[in-house]
Amino acid sequence: MNKYLIITVIGADRPGLVELLARTLVAHNANWLESRMANLAGRFAGMVEADVPEANFEPLVEALEKLQADGLKVMVDGGLAEPAEDSFREAQLELVGQDRVGIVQEISSALARHGVSIEKLHTQSESASMSGETLFRARAELRVPNDLDMEALQQSLELLADELMVDIDLQRQTVG
């Protein structure tokens, strides 16, 4: 029987961090399933989903925590019996509006209120075609509960800020 875990790491970016993490997993016969990595302001941040034979779970967690010594802060959320099987669907969210302070926070909290989680979020501000005003664009991949009313979600996002245009495309397949 395997156990699933989510590992979150953060540390000053330098070559070899991913390798260090991978080596630790392999040493415990853990299986690297999925991951997201990013470099933000010179810091390396990553999230890895892995599974590991039940017997190796505790030693792996200990080994990961020891990486602190190498400058990697690690958090483990684990011991799940299986990957979260659920009644979620994927959705794509695209949003464009006037750029201003606080917009990401407002959006993410509105999404959370609807039980929607953000899988990936890409945002950018850019100079708008023709008028040159600063626009904020966000593209997100979402997991939405199957029973969520997409129109209601769209409306409450647009209500957040009158100047937002929100497009949501629902992906057909269910996750998991």
Added chain:
Amino acid sequence: MSQSNASLREPQIHSAFVGRHIGPREVDKREMLGILGLSSMEELIDRVVPGSILENEPLALDASCTEQEALQALRRLAHMNKVFKSFIGMGYYGTFTPPVILRNVLESPAWYTAYTPYQPEISQGRLEAILNFQTMVSDLTGLDIANSSLLDEGTAAAEAMALCRRMSKSKSNTFFVSEICHPQTIEVIRTRALPMGYRVVVGDHRRELDGLELFGVLLQYPGSDGEIHDYAEVVSTAHEKSALVAVAADLLSLALLKPPGEFGADIAIGSTQRFGVPMGFGGPHAAYMATRESFKRSLPGRIVGVSIDSRGDPAYRLAMQTREQHIRREKATSNICTAQVLLAVMASMYAVYHGPDGLRNIARRVHRLTTVLAEGLRQLGFEVMTRHFFDTLLINTGERTGQLHEAARVRGMNLREVDGKRIGISLDETTTIEDVTALWSVFGGGDLNPTAMAASAGDRIPAGLARSSRFLTHKVFNSHQSETAMLRYLRMLADRDLALDRAMIPLGSCTMKLNATAEMIPVTWPGFCDIHPFAPAEQTQGYSELISELERMLCAVTGYAAVSLQPNAGSQGEFAGLLAINGYHQSRGEGHRNICLIPSSAHGTNPASAQMAGMKVVVVNCDSSGNIDIADLTAKAQKHSLDLAAIMITYPSTHGVFEESVREVCRIVHDHGGQVYIDGANLNALVGVCYPGRFGGDVSHLNLHKTFSIPHGGGGPGVGPIGVCEHLQPFLPGNPLATAADGAVGPVSAAPWGSAGILPISYAYIKMMGRDGLLEATRSAILNANYIAHRLREHYPVLYTGPNGMVAHECIVDLRPLKESSGITVEDVAKRLIDYGFHAPTMSFPVAGTLMIEPTESESKAELDRFCEAMICIRQEIRAVETGTLDAEDNPLRNAPHTIAELTDEEWQHCYSRAQAVYPVAALRAGKYWSPVGRIDNVYGDRNLVCSCPALSEYADELA
């Protein structure tokens, strides 16, 4: 040369206009060529245009003629049109353009040469005028918010259908159209509905709504037949079905009738033509759309809003641009770009001039005369079939119908040919009691006494539908009723704006060339203005000759087999062109082809039009030199080979480069069964040099309001004709008064030749330039652009060039590195250019963070130099920011534009001098354009949306 040697027929005289149209003198051209290291214009073209598409024979056009000869030719055509008194109605009415508006708006270059107000600081005058338009529309229709113009009533109705679909909660795909809508409106709706997969049901709103599931309803108020119905019940039936209701309403009638907003309509649309805009054989006129506040983010087209400037003073700008195609692209709900701003300004000024009482009086008089006419006809024994009416009667004329039309024509009058048994008569502002008497005599009652008829004729507006609410209460509609006040108001607004009559407008992709006075003069001649679009063909011979001649000229210029002049903007041309492609695929049993490849650099209208034509957009990448990435194109064409419908490319590309590979691009797409759409917005670089119809295009639209001198009007009018190869000719847009046969394409505009009234401009331009002049214009446009690129290159990187380091007719300068090094943005540079007296180049299109400069052939070397010097001085200012000599935040770029208000502050607030702020170059002291407002706050404007004239007290609140 002594006088006696002067020849009697000098060829120079005939080409004199060419030298008036083109800015640089021969000596300037030689100098500029020399600077570029070239010896001749021919060498320039050889360096710029790929050999694979360059052609050397002269254009198949006449030699140039003089202004007088062109005017004479047009005068002849105008006289061939017979100006009859029109009683046809159907959305087009006689109107008096107040002379003060005719001369100071329609005939004033300050208004007609302006561009779309993307740079709001230098557009406050026309922004105020179009805010007045929005206020007028929203007041008269009784709805919350109006846009500032759509292209015509037919397309406005189609946009209303799209808005209903977006906002309705109904799952149905049926749109119901009342059978008493104008016939051309119904046909345009059918054309638009087809590719979207909507079912259009045309029927009687009183009977045929029951049992239908639908997402929207379109009603006409008053009906095309003149009847005024109470629609309250239809509205509630529709709402019960979760359908929305759009009402096509006659604006003048709303001065007397209960407005659509008060009986529950969700949307109102219509034409504002009869507010002082001549019929012009179908256009241009501004259509309007108004809707509920809660639908505002789905309203198509431009919307002016009120915001504040850097000092907190009120200032106007274009609001909610995130709705529009230039931001939303294939997600946009409408492709509209160029609209009808000049005509919207005229209509709004008509309301400013007449005021609410004046409008009400005009409406009352029209109605009164109609009731008198009806009474007379009744007494003459004719059945007037309209019970409740405003200005239009439907008369049962039975067997005598043909005879009556004949009798009317003998008297110089046109009546509406409804069918073989019924005649329609619409009166308007220009109708007199003598006209009514003349109409009676057509019906055999020349001796009827008007006074007696008036005595027994009562009001025919249903009591329950009489208007009780006030309108146009804002001060602006109540203060300019004297001509002096009106004249000064128009002058004051015009003086706030920067148009081509003050300085070059180097907007890339917009081709802001000279709109010569000789080209403009015929536009207001009665022989062109006062013709109804559905006047009998024998009265419009002048127009038919003008049209077929212009079609022939445009075929010669493009290399296509046929041209349709119907589309009334580039966007509509794109839509029409894609419908032709759809029609062609269908005719070959390949109607499933629906993938449209579009390069990432395309103009926003391209993907928006593709979506409206029912196509799926697949974006093709550009490579690092800005050209279409052939590998990516090949892969995508292969992948979609079975479903490939078309590619839409722009040539020369929106990056301002003649792509060497254009023939290959066309070949790849053709090999996979697709058709090639070449966006002709950049045709100004091609005329006389190469031909889209010959290097691989199947269809193109042209922008006559770019390449062929129609002025931009502050955001319209436009004409977007399409040229097609022979195999697409059967799929050109159809006649708006006939239902398209199976497999044929319906009309895309309400009038058969769209904005026919401005075609004389392009006709005159082509005639006066002639084959050699047009070629010289192309060469000069390319020379001017390369000269600018050359002068600016050492100060700003020029983003893309062809293999010889040359650009086409425009160039992109890259400001992104400067943003990195100094924090100064494109917006800062654009606004700083205002302080130097210039309209900024196109911002952030097609590449964010850049400026695209298109000088056109009309700008002289002196003006190019003045512009380059301004750009170079600005670069030095940026350098001062980079080195710290100027503060990173408090510098003349960040704070631009500088206003007189700021300058005259007690304390000067900045750490650079006043002189540096406003006179950065000495020449400005001799004459300077002053921005009337400081930098406008975009975020504030959208967050605090106000889209009609704000009450003066509101300003006070804001400022408190």
